[in-house]
Each structure stands twice: as C-alpha cells, then as structure tokens.
Amino acid sequence: MVTVSRRGxxxxxxxxxxxxxxxxxxxxxxxxxxxxxYSLFLVAVMFSSWFGGLTPGLxxxxxxxxxxxxxxxxxxxSRVLTPDDFIHLGTFLLAAGLVNHLNRAxxxxxxxxxxxxxxxxxxxxxxxxxxxxxxGQLLRLQDEERRRTAxxxxxTVAQSLAALKMDLAVVQRSRKTNGIGxxxxxxxxxxxxxxxxxxxxTVSYLLHPPxxxxxxxxxxxxxxxxxxxxxxxxxxxxxxxxxxxRLPRQIETTVFRIIQECLTNIHRHSNSPTAQVGIRTxxxxxxxxxxxxxxxxxxHNIRTNAAATAxxxxxxxxxxxxxxxxxxxxxxxSSDHGTTVRVVLPHTRVTT
Numbered sequence: 001m002v003t004v005s006r007r008g009x010x011x012x013x014x015x016x017x018x019x020x021x022x023x024x025x026x027x028x029x030x031x032x033x034x035x036x037x038y039s040l041f042l043v044a045v046m047f048s049s050w051f052g053g054l055t056p057g058l059x060x061x062x063x064x065x066x067x068x069x070x071x072x073x074x075x076x077x078s079r080v081l082t083p084d085d086f087i088h089l090g091t092f093l094l095a096a097g098l099v100n101h102l103n104r105a106x107x108x109x110x111x112x113x114x115x116x117x118x119x120x121x122x123x124x125x126x127x128x129x130x131x132x133x134x135x136g137q138l139l140r141l142q143d144e145e146r147r148r149t150a151x152x153x154x155x156t157v158a159q160s161l162a163a164l165k166m167d168l169a170v171v172q173r174s175r176k177t178n179g180i181g182x183x184x185x186x187x188x189x190x191x192x193x194x195x196x197x198x199x200x201x202t203v204s205y206l207l208h209p210p211x212x213x214x215x216x217x218x219x220x221x222x223x224x225x226x227x228x229x230x231x232x233x234x235x236x237x238x239x240x241x242x243x244x245x246r247l248p249r250q251i252e253t254t255v256f257r258i259i260q261e262c263l264t265n266i267h268r269h270s271n272s273p274t275a276q277v278g279i280r281t282x283x284x285x286x287x288x289x290x291x292x293x294x295x296x297x298x299x300h301n302i303r304t305n306a307a308a309t310a311x312x313x314x315x316x317x318x319x320x321x322x323x324x325x326x327x328x329x330x331x332x333x334s335s336d337h338g339t340t341v342r343v344v345l346p347h348t349r350v351t352t
Contacts, residue, residue: 011052016061018044023067041068049103057103092119134321141318155217156199164192202227209256215250218244218277221259224276232267239278247286251347254322255279255288261315262290262341270294286347291340297332319343 022044041064049057078169170185212220218240229236246252266275272294280287316332319341323330328345 009020011056012059015044015048015052015056018047019060019063019067021063023071027071053103053107079141103223117271137317137321144315144318153199153202157203160192160196160199164189164196167192169334212252212256213249216244216246217255220252220256221277221279225263228263228267232263234267234275235273236263236275236277241278241279241281244281247281248347250326251286251345253328254345255286255343257322258288258319258341258343259290261319265315266290266292266294266339270296272338281347284346286345288343288345289340291338293338296336296339297334 019041022040026040041060045057045060045064048060134322167185167189171189209220209223211223221238221240225236225238228234247255263275266272270292272292274293276289276291278289319329323343323345327346328343330344331342333342334341
C-alpha cells in the first residue's frame with residue numbers, strides 16, 4: 001500500500017511540474033509562441049498522460065486550457081473564442097484526447113500482459129511443484145521396487161546359494177575319506193543349484209515376463225495368474241476376451257503391472273480365498289477389474305486426494321501414476337465383503 005501511495009503522489013507531482021515548466025517556458029518566451037501558445041502545454045499533457053495515466057492527463061488538459069485562456073489570450077478576447085481559437089482549442093483538445101486514449105490503451109494492454117504473465121508464472125510454479133512431487137514419488141517407487149526385489153532374492157536365491165556353498169564345502173572335505181557323504185552332499189548341491197536357477201528365472205519373469213513382449217498380454221497373464229494361484233493357494237479366475245489380440249506396448253505393460261500389484265495386495269493384505277481378474281476391450285478403451293472377497297480396505301485409504309496419497313501405499317500410488325500417465329482413471333470400491341479395483345485406459349492415445 002505504501003508503494004502504491006508513493007507512486008500516486010509521484011504521478012501527480014510530475015503533472016504539476018510539467019505544467020509549471022510549460023507555463024514558465026511559454027511565459028518567458030511569449031514572442032516565440034505568439035501563434036502557438038498551446039504547444040508546450042500539449043507536451044505537458046502528453047507527458048502527464050504517458051507517465052501519470054488518465055486522471056493526471058485530464059487534470060493537465062483542464063489547467064492547460066485555463067492557463068491559455070487567462071494568461072496567454074489577449075485581454076479583450078479572454079473568455080471569448082474566435083474562429084481561430086476554436087481551431088486551436090479543438091486541435092489541442094483532440095490531440096490531448098488522442099494522447100489520453102492511446103495511453104489508456106497502453107496501460108490496459110500492460111495490465112493485461114502483467115496479469116497474463118502472473119497467471120503463466122503461477123501455472124509454471126504449479127507444474128514445477130507437480131513435477132517435483134512426481135519425481136519424488138517415482139524415486140520412492142523405484143526404491144520400493146528395489147527393496148522388494150532385494151528381499152525376494154535374499155529370501156530365495158541367497159538362501160539356496162548359502163546352502164549350496166555349505167554342501168560344496170562338505171563335498172570338498174569328504175571326497176577323499178567318505179565317498180558316500182560326498183555323493184549325498186553333491187546330490188543336495190545339484191538340487192540346490194536347480195532351485196537357484198528356478199528362483200532366478202522366477203524373479204526375472206516377475207520383473208518383466210518375456211511372454212509380454214513375445215506373445216502379448218493374454219499369454220503373459222495366463223502364465224502369471226497360474227503361477228500366482230499355485231504359490232498363494234488363492235483360487236484365481238481370469239476372464240479375457242477371446243479376440244483381445246495385441247494392444248499398444250505401454251497399455252499391455254500397464255495392465256500387466258496393475259494386475260500384478262492387485263494380486264500381490266490380495267495375497268498380502270486381504271485374507272481372501274478367491275480373486276477375480278477381468279478385462280474388457282472396446283475400440284477406444286481397455287477396462288480392467290480385479291476383485292476379491294477379503295476384509296476390504298480402511299475407508300480413509302480409499303480417498304484419492306493428495307492428503308491421502310501417503311496412506312494409499314506405494315503400490316497403489318504407483319498404479320495411479322501409471323494410469324495418469326496414459327490419461328486413464330482408476331476407481332477403488334471396498335467394503336468388509338471385498339475390494340474391487342477398476343481401471344479404464346484409452347488405448348487410442350498411445351502409439352505402438
């Protein structure tokens with residue numbers, strides 16, 4: 001407020017000083033301005049309108065007309081307008097009005113430009129904040145995925161490799177003194193090696209199943225759901241269209257990851273004996289539904305606003321980000337009778 005007030009005083013002070021300067025110069029050189037006393041006052045009006053705006057410009061016009069009539073018009077013609085005075089005054093007022101109009105248009109354009117710049121700056125800041133938040137979420141998702149992979153490798157392959165090493169050590173110690181013990185340890189080592197190979201292949205396939213690239217989403221889901229049902233003992237049904245065909249690669253990857261995450265959550269959290277996976281396709285969208293008959297999710301975890309993002313868990317947050325990237329939407333319906341996750345993806349938005 002103080003800045004605005006000072007700026008207003010400066011505009012009116014500049015108007016007064018320009019009028020005083022015009023009056024002083026015209027008065028001191030009256031012989032030079034016998035036929036054009038208004039010229040310097042017109043300059044004062046132009047300066048006042050340009051620097052001060054509409055109101056200071058109008059004030060300059062008013063005082064210029066009064067000064068010209070009182071001090072520079074002949075006494076016998078003061079307050080009496082001759083045809084020449086009409087022409088001069090009309091020219092003066094027309095020029096002053098034009099200057100005020102142009103200055104008002106300039107100030108309006110500048111104000112609109114400032115508002116547009118402020119809106120653009122606000123949008124840039126909002127987008128920057130969104131990108132920073134998304135970057136942080138992606139980093140957390142990456143860290144969580146790495147932790148899950150590391151835990152899976154530690155609980156499967158690492159344990160088997162440790163046992164394999166101990167069996168090999170037994171073989172090394174016993175191969176000369178106790179052939180039977182060495183043969184037994186060697187057999188266990190071979191069995192553990194086979195287990196490690198299967199474990200590594202399983203982890204590799206879970207991270208990115210080659211069937212997804214080679215034969216498409218349908219084959220990859222049939223393989224994954226069958227393996228999930230075997231590992232989890234959860235009765236899982238898969239409903240696929242007979243003519244699903246190949247979808248854009250991003251869509252197939254996103255659908256597979258969403259179903260993978262949903263089934264993992266069912267296994268870990270729902271205590272559901274069953275799981276249902278269904279996919280429907282149209283010419284413009286893919287609809288995915290994964291449901292269970294478990295204990296459901298807490299109500300405050302179903303909200304999708306920013307305040308509840310941390311409560312949703314990294315897996316659900318990752319699904320939301322994947323869906324958002326493809327311009328789709330995700331809905332979660334949950335009660336104490338089960339949970340349904342529904343995802344709609346417009347696959348025509350993504351190129352293959």
